[in-house]
Amino acid sequence: MKIKLAENYGFCFGVKRAIKMAENEHGAATYGPLIHNNKEIDRLKVNFDVSLKNDLSEFESADKVIIRTHGIEKNELQVLNDKKVNIVDATCPYVTKPQQIVEEMSLKGYDIVIFGDEEHPEIKGVKSYAQGNVYVVLTQDELELIPLREKIAVVAQTTRKIENYLTLVNHLITHHKEVRVFNTICNATFENQDAARALAKEADVMIVIGGKNSSNTKQLLSIAKESCKDSFLIESSEDLDLTWFKDKKLCGITAGASTPDWIIMDVTQQIKNI
Amino acid sequence: MKIKLAENYGFCFGVKRAIKMAENEHGAATYGPLIHNNKEIDRLKVNFDVSLKNDLSEFESADKVIIRTHGIEKNELQVLNDKKVNIVDATCPYVTKPQQIVEEMSLKGYDIVIFGDEEHPEIKGVKSYAQGNVYVVLTQDELELIPLREKIAVVAQTTRKIENYLTLVNHLITHHKEVRVFNTICNATFENQDAARALAKEADVMIVIGGKNSSNTKQLLSIAKESCKDSFLIESSEDLDLTWFKDKKLCGITAGASTPDWIIMDVTQQIKNI
Numbered sequence: 357m358k359i360k361l362a363e364n365y366g367f368c369f370g371v372k373r374a375i376k377m378a379e380n381e382h383g384a385a386t387y388g389p390l391i392h393n394n395k396e397i398d399r400l401k402v403n404f405d406v407s408l409k410n411d412l413s414e415f416e417s418a419d420k421v422i423i424r425t426h427g428i429e430k431n432e433l434q435v436l437n438d439k440k441v442n443i444v445d446a447t448c449p450y451v452t453k454p455q456q457i458v459e460e461m462s463l464k465g466y467d468i469v470i471f472g473d474e475e476h477p478e479i480k481g482v483k484s485y486a487q488g489n490v491y492v493v494l495t496q497d498e499l500e501l502i503p504l505r506e507k508i509a510v511v512a513q514t515t516r517k518i519e520n521y522l523t524l525v526n527h528l529i530t531h532h533k534e535v536r537v538f539n540t541i542c543n544a545t546f547e548n549q550d551a552a553r554a555l556a557k558e559a560d561v562m563i564v565i566g567g568k569n570s571s572n573t574k575q576l577l578s579i580a581k582e583s584c585k586d587s588f589l590i591e592s593s594e595d596l597d598l599t600w601f602k603d604k605k606l607c608g609i610t611a612g613a614s615t616p617d618w619i620i621m622d623v624t625q626q627i628k629n630i
Numbered sequence: 631m632k633i634k635l636a637e638n639y640g641f642c643f644g645v646k647r648a649i650k651m652a653e654n655e656h657g658a659a660t661y662g663p664l665i666h667n668n669k670e671i672d673r674l675k676v677n678f679d680v681s682l683k684n685d686l687s688e689f690e691s692a693d694k695v696i697i698r699t700h701g702i703e704k705n706e707l708q709v710l711n712d713k714k715v716n717i718v719d720a721t722c723p724y725v726t727k728p729q730q731i732v733e734e735m736s737l738k739g740y741d742i743v744i745f746g747d748e749e750h751p752e753i754k755g756v757k758s759y760a761q762g763n764v765y766v767v768l769t770q771d772e773l774e775l776i777p778l779r780e781k782i783a784v785v786a787q788t789t790r791k792i793e794n795y796l797t798l799v800n801h802l803i804t805h806h807k808e809v810r811v812f813n814t815i816c817n818a819t820f821e822n823q824d825a826a827r828a829l830a831k832e833a834d835v836m837i838v839i840g841g842k843n844s845s846n847t848k849q850l851l852s853i854a855k856e857s858c859k860d861s862f863l864i865e866s867s868e869d870l871d872l873t874w875f876k877d878k879k880l881c882g883i884t885a886g887a888s889t890p891d892w893i894i895m896d897v898t899q900q901i902k903n904i
Contacts, residue, residue: 525811529795530813532813534810536808536810539806539807
């Protein structure tokens, strides 16, 4: 049986970069989980002495903090600086960008609209950089309730769909004189999905590796099933079932955005051994 | 028979303003026809001694030139200034705005995209204010051929439809990091159309006054006919036909964007006399 990996799978650029930074910071602690994968968090602890702290108060002077890809709020950064904590900033550059835009545009007098989930850490961080009016919305109904002024700058959560962003932006353009639109959407999630879709068309069995509760992974599974009915979700090689591969010619493999490469390589090796 | 005028009809704000300015400038000449209506141009000549010149070379020092609503190109303005011609600027404020935006944005390093007709005087004028890269497009196909850089500012011809503008703008937002969108569309044309549509639903005969070759007027006629089959296009009261009004209860009246009020009033009076 042949094995083929999707053209894009697993960690995005920002997460890969953050993991690499963490591996070089022995004795540091991440502020919040670096990724949604306990096995990877354990590996960083065991192999690189990088621990996890969930509360800002746990950090003390001379500690080393790793800021995760989502970024943090501006006042939290201030607290860490005031405490003289050493900061390793692994904020994804695709998240730093909207933080900078929001700060610059609000200093220039623009009302800020953020398309995203108010409760998401990335958006809490981005929003905190506004110096004036700032509104977080997900729907046009929410947008219509906002008393916006004439000059508006708008950014999006990195993981949102462009189609939905355009719906909101079009409403703004139609009703306001100037709208400064920043395309802050990152295509990593969609590239993984497109690659899974393409591979599922060739493969006669598809293995999707990722958390069983990860919405990202479940979406990959559902995309794979559209073209390949024999698509299976596993968290690691232990979940593999030999019967899946009987009489199959091409096994396609993809992985969710929180699945580390070493788990993917292990699964690939196990399937090769079948 | 009752007579009802559409809630919006005839001249837009900019044309009304230009005519009023011309009426106060005895001895002046407009550079190009002030509106697409020969009767109105004759009236300005006969009653207010305002003539028409079609070539820049016809203006001499101490002459008085009236710049029409469409505006003119920046270098033409320079020629007039160099000649010390007295300038009465009747450029519509809705046209001055995109001229200023194009100048300011191109000085700030933005590539400029103008949604409009390259041959239209308004667009020739607006385009002439660019200090750097500037592209005039009407379709997405044209847009895709342009080698745009990352920062883009976009304006629209005042008479374009917002839906078509959004199509181009959405393409830009999807493919570029920053798009600064200025909504420079003026609603006057669409307000006349909406008012004609509403009135035609009530009326049992509709009179549309305007040039028989005016696309603007023909569009009003076609909108009126959607709800009122007895809709007629006339250029002046001489075109009225008594049989149209037999057994009718409500006559609706609207007029194209180049139809002066005095023609509309004359038609209204003649119908009242029937």
